[in-house]
Ligand SMILES: NS(=O)(=O)c1ccc(NC(=O)NCCO)cc1
């Protein structure tokens with residue numbers, strides 16, 4: 001199966017997942033000199049509403065942790081979006097060391113990790129699965145994470161559950177009050193472009209919005225991410241083997257896509 005090691009990593013994905021070789025792939029390097037500011041984005045401020053208390057399921061997908069939300073009363077609209085999108089899940093990508101880990105890069109700079117909030121166009125399509133096969137089906141918010149001294153209190157609610165899902169396939173049900181607002185940066189300055197899922201099958205169905213301002217996470221919290229395993233409990237392997245120390249796809253060419261920028 002695909003993964004992030006030398007023999008099943010991003011450079012091999014196109015063999016089994018042909019979309020991975022497409023012209024609208026993600027992530028990309030955000031070349032700030034190529035970004036064009038767009039007044040139509042200014043007039044339609046990006047707007048989100050997430051419930052303060054909700055029940056969630058956190059799962060070890062084998063590629064990282066993912067929190068499945070039951071996106072009933074969630075909504076993302078405005079900015080590059082023409083319809084209202086619902087939050088389906090959120091997850092993170094990280095690296096083995098702090099000088100890599102984000103998927104998008106900014107003028108070649110990587111951040112230590114990147115949070116993805118995955119939404120689907122519930123106004124036009126009847127399911128996430130259907131939306132994931134449409135060019136305007138998904139809207140993903142990307143938030144860079146850099147190492148800071150303090151723990152990120154909101155992320156800590158998720159990180160405290162990770163010891164329960166160390167092995168692939170394990171999940172944990174929890175209802176906690178997550179303040180999504182604090183998982184997003186203060187500044188709404190963002191870049192937006194048309195791209196894809198950054199993991200197989202790499203469908204070209206995502207309207208990407210990547211915030212310029214990073215949020216912070218502590219080294220300890222990032223180490224907890226790296227303690228996840230990509231193999232199931234039944235795979236008898238050495239304790240140090242199978243650790244998910246990195247799960248990011250390096251950038252793909254922007255090609256002739258437009259990169260728009262909005263914000264102060
Ligand atoms: N990294 S990413 O581009 O945000 C992404 C989001 C959703 C998926 N796939 C997904 O949610 N599939 C539905 C069941 O897992 C893959 C990659």
Ligand SMILES: [Zn+2]
Pocket residue numbers: 091092093116198
């Ligand atoms: Zn992602």
